[in-house]
Amino acid sequence: MINLRELVEYNNKWILEDYNAGFGMPIELIDPDGNTQVYSANDPDPSNPTVLLAGQVVLHSTVVDAEGIPMVSDIRSVTLRRSSLDRIPLRTEKNQWTVKASELPNPTASKTTYLMERPDEGGEDIGIITLYLIRADQA
């Protein structure tokens, strides 16, 4: 019998990372030092990894405008399992992380490059992290 912490971690795995049963989509993360993470830190064979880093990609969010009216905005975010990350983005690292994610619900679709505008303000207790994204254009 597994305890609740293990149950949460198990749920995060199939909800956020499973391509078939969950919302999983392949994600690439580039940290401020330029290191790219393509494979999950939970890969059972780190020397010969095959499990891609995956997370839930949300292309639209509901926000409240200045007049208090709820509206749908294309604020993009990805939610990842913390244990799958080599390095956790910090709130002080605004605009220093790069995220490559697909805009289509297709794990094999090409990825678009974003900058992490900010990480979320919580989620540590259930082992997830949400990164809010901002569009990056070629300079």
Place this chain on the structure above:
Amino acid sequence: MNFELVRDSVISILGAAEAGQYRTIGYQERASSADEVLGNLRSVQVFLANDTFPKSAGSMNLMMGDAEFTIVLSASSATELDLAVLEDDQSTPAEIAAAILAQQTAEKLASDSCEALFSLVWNTLNDPRNIDLGNPGLVSNRWTGEFRKGAPSRHGKLVAVLGEVSLTCRVEEIPTGEEVVNPLEGISGDLELKEDNIQESGVSNVYT
């Protein structure tokens, strides 16, 4: 009224100076997407804010109205960096880190874009050739009195900045009366109006 002519003239003047650098919209939009004003799609909205008529200006023949036009400047931007480095599998971590550090943030780019748009609009409207805004004899005292820029605001994956320019001028207005009223319909019998020798009534040529 003549302020409508002047408003259309301002729209035409700004439209003729676009050169692909912005879009001119001749009314106030209720709302627009940040995507619609991205880069050189930035927009200039022109509309009348208010028109005041000082009483001392007279009420018989010519009236002078102080028209104030609001010109709303909208610009948005994404963050810019060297994506070619980030998307090249051969790039080293040091090269990628340098590209990320060299980014220009969307807040700065959107703010700069709005200020550059104000510069374009200000220089166009204050060109000496536009001293009467294309309406000789009707317009005087044209003046861009204020530029107010808002704070950068996040709209989805972009950052937008709004600015507002106040353009004031004095416009000569001539009351024309209600066009649908035929003064002869309310009068029975012969009517003869003499020429108004002192030129005060403004109706001297209606019927003689």
